[in-house]
Amino acid sequence: MLKKGKGKFRFVGMIMKTTQLKNIGKFQSGGTPSKKVESYFGGNIPWITTVALNGKIIDQSNATDWLTEKGVNKSATKIVPPYSLMIGTRVGVGKVAVNKVSMCTNQDIISIVDINTEDWDIDYLRYFIKASAPYLNKQARGATIQGIKLEVLQNLKLPLISVEEQKRVALILQKVNLVIDNRKTQLNALDDLIKSRFVELFGDPVKNTMNWQVCKLGDLSVQINSGNTPKGGEQVYVDKGITFFRSQNVWKGRLEMEDIAYIDKETHGNMKRSSLKHGDILMTKTGRINTENSSLGRAALYLGEDDTANVNGHVYFIRLKPEINNEFVLKILVSKEYLGYIRSVCVGGIDKRQLNKNHIEDFPIICPPKDMQNKFIEFVQQVEKLKVKVKNSLDETQVLFDSLMLKYFD
Structure with missing residues (x-):
């Protein structure tokens, strides 16, 4: 189990060596092309803001907007190569994602590029940043919009363990995270079931397509x-x-x-x-x-x-x-x-x-007739009972995930 002791990480009785985040790759900032110049937008280069940082692997489907080559060349944004670590430093401090394709970011995101994959597993790093988000938010400063300085991010200490161990840790977290995602999908499906049942029975409640x-x-x-x-x-x-x-x-x-x-x-x-x-x-x-x-x-x-x-x-x-x-x-x-x-x-x-x-x-x-209303509500109540069971399972799995994050990164 990882624990902190006098600034270092330790595994049950043994001192764990650490390194700083600035040592894993090159830090690269982003930028925003002028919205006043139409020729900067509408191209084929995906560009994102912190809204796209969902803690997972992202691609062009997560793009906030699309830039032209001219838009990239005439602004502070830069191309971020695939499988870089993207971290929110302002308006979404501590949010993280890994890009599957080349893309650009705005100035609220710092990307770590050219990561040595022989020494570092990108998924492990992604989970490390997620675990560090509460600390990063505490370091945020600003009167209207809070953000962190680059040095805060660069000086983050992370355990210096073998890439094989990193992959093992990341795989465990991914499996638990998959269960969490499945439970959330189930809850959304049950909500959709209620909505579709309503439309089936009563139609559009505003347009009154069934003439009630x-x-x-x-x-x-x-x-x-x-x-x-x-x-x-x-x-x-x-x-x-x-x-x-x-x-x-x-x-x-x-x-x-x-x-x-x-x-x-x-x-x-x-x-x-x-x-x-x-x-x-x-x-x-x-x-x-x-x-x-x-x-x-x-x-x-x-x-x-x-x-x-x-x-x-x-x-x-x-x-x-x-x-x-x-x-x-x-x-x-x-x-x-x-x-x-x-x-x-x-x-x-x-x-x-x-x-x-x-x-x-x-x-x-x-x-509509009262008996139809009552039957629909009975249906809703049955679905809600299922939702409670799924929600309880989700909460239990989230507790497990959080405990594992503490075990590996706190």
């Missing part, structure tokens, strides 16, 4: 309101008390509790109007709309006890009439089609949009 009766969400609801931000903001939060949901807690179909806040009973009592009931749908009121996980219009179901939680001013709660299937309505609201609809009706600037109460009240909701 349509009702406004306001007519299906008892109450639709946003909460309030207590006077004093974060100063009034307490360690334990009434659960207080903010926009960062409301995601697509789920509530995230990791960054949850709490308020005391007195503050909650002054905000009775937004006290939550079991089964309320929560929806984010403001945010960006230009990303996959857009913060505007995300929705999830509150399943806690009545009057033991509240929401701030950036979250709406939608309390449906007792006879309305809230799980079915939620599935409509979090569908891909509805995300497009929400983007079409919200107001505000490019960076921050808002849903007003009247927008939500006017949301068109298809209303």
Whole structure:
């Protein structure tokens, strides 16, 4: 087992020699051609930013853009030869990938090229950088955009072990990583199964391709309101008390509790109007709309006890009439089609949009027969049970992977 001792690595009782990352190859920076010159783009040379650094082997399919030879020659970017180590040093510090084909990078990526394959296994190095990412992030500096200096990366110490041992370690990690990827694929497939079943039964919920009766969400609801931000903001939060949901807690179909806040009973009592009931749908009121996980219009179901939680001013709660299937309505609201609809009706600037109460009240909701809705939700519940099993297996495998990374690199 690898452990640190007085700046050196050791294997169970024996001193492990180390070397610095700067000794494994040549360090090469990237650059970005001017976007104002059209002739720099549209060529056949793949160019990437840190978005493409996915911890794996990448190729031209991961390209952020395509450059011409002129674009490469007239900018600071350089051709990175195949099987180099690409590392994010800014806007994605510690992210890593290995390129399968020649490509270029922007200035936020440092590539290590001309690695001696007789001494170093590229996959081992890739896992070493992944294990070093937390340390690299701690070294990041900057007021608006944080990054690390080249020396921080170059001075990283790594175990000096035989290439055969490196390959053995990398193979073990790859096998466990493959299981993790398979579990994630299973989860995505189960999500796709629910989506395809919905479309099969009900069609497009916005275009209403099956001509179902349509009702406004306001007519299906008892109450639709946003909460309030207590006077004093974060100063009034307490360690334990009434659960207080903010926009960062409301995601697509789920509530995230990791960054949850709490308020005391007195503050909650002054905000009775937004006290939550079991089964309320929560929806984010403001945010960006230009990303996959857009913060505007995300929705999830509150399943806690009545009057033991509240929401701030950036979250709406939608309390449906007792006879309305809230799980079915939620599935409509979090569908891909509805995300497009929400983007079409919200107001505000490019960076921050808002849903007003009247927008939500006017949301068109298809209303198929109740027995069809109920059968679909029963199907969803069965699939969710399978997802829990797969998720538990994924978590266990991730723990194994993390423990192996600590064993080999900490």
